[in-house]
Amino acid sequence: xxxxxxxxxxxxxxxxxxxxxxxxxxxxxxxxxxxxxxxxxxxxxxxxxxxxxxxxxxxxxxxxxxxxxxxxxxxxxxxxxxxxxxxxxxxxxxxxxxxxxxxxxxxxxxxxxxxxxxxxxxxxxxxxxxxxxxxxxxxxxxx
Numbered sequence: 001x002x003x004x005x006x007x008x009x010x011x012x013x014x015x016x017x018x019x020x021x022x023x024x025x026x027x028x029x030x031x032x033x034x035x036x037x038x039x040x041x042x043x044x045x046x047x048x049x050x051x052x053x054x055x056x057x058x059x060x061x062x063x064x065x066x067x068x069x070x071x072x073x074x075x076x077x078x079x080x081x082x083x084x085x086x087x088x089x090x091x092x093x094x095x096x097x098x099x100x101x102x103x104x105x106x107x108x109x110x111x112x113x114x115x116x117x118x119x120x121x122x123x124x125x126x127x128x129x130x131x132x133x134x135x136x137x138x139x140x141x142x143x
Contacts, residue, residue, distance in 0.1 A: 004076050007083055007111060010119050015067050018089075023059045027052035031112055031120040039105050039126040051124075065100060066090035079113040087126075104129045 010029055017026035027048055030036075036045040038054065045054050067089055074083030089103045110123040 003072055003074050003083060004081070004119075007074070007076060007081055007119055008072065010111065010121070011069070011072060011083065011085075011109075014121075015069065018064045018067050021059045021063060023052065023055035026055050029121050030124070031114070031122045034120070034122050034124065036124040037126065039103070039128045061094055063092040063094060064089055065092050074109075076111075081111045081119065082109065083111065084108040086129075 014026055014029055017023070017029075030048045030051050032048050033046075034048055034051060036051050036054065038045065045051050068087065070086030070088075072083055072085045074081060084107060086106050087104070090100055091103060092098070092100045105126055105128040107127075108123075108125045109121050111119045112122045113119055
């Protein structure tokens, strides 16, 4: 599915902000009342100020070395859209002596346009891919 170029640009701006360690630029892409479900915490982060605070905390602990996004898919209708993709992040913990690591997962955004503003992320849901399948097929011949 083709996405609107304006939505693709929001995703690319987020990617550039991650690579630059620019938490403020990343947070500016969210609506004032946005919610974020981060992949490594069991919390819901509500509102752009709290999202900004969380992104700053992440960038104080990690340097994002590489960002790869799988194919984007989604749809826009009027002033609401969704987009989802797979991601691979190569991160360098800023703690002394820590080795870089790779995070893989999926990301889903719901975006909105309000009051003449451009597209803003209203909901961000990220998950990590499990290391092993969580659902397995029954052995052959099992009813």
